[in-house]
Amino acid sequence: MKSAVSEKGQVTIPKAIRDRLGLTPGTQLEFRAENGKLVGVKSVREDVFRKWRGRGRLPGNLSVDKYLRMTRGPDAHGR
Secondary structure, three states: OOOOOOOOOOOOOOHHHHHHHOOOOOOOEEEEEEOOEEEEEEOOOOOOOOOOOOOOOOHHHOOHHHHHHHHHOOOOOOO
16 A cells, blocks of 8 residues: 655555554554664553552452442432
8 A cells, every 4th residue: 555745744544554553543653764664653652550450459348339438428429
């Protein structure tokens, strides 16, 4: 598949390639020149919460709902 570089330096990535690589509007790409070739790599956002997910513990083995009721009070949601 071919695509031309516009006067502004823009290139349209063919739809079949966008679909295959999961490139959606807003996807960030990193570009570099490598051995005379243009290489574009999809940037994967780092999930800043990933390393902390599942590490928190509620006191007294309470469920999340019970803990929230205890800390917010029974009328916090108008119930």
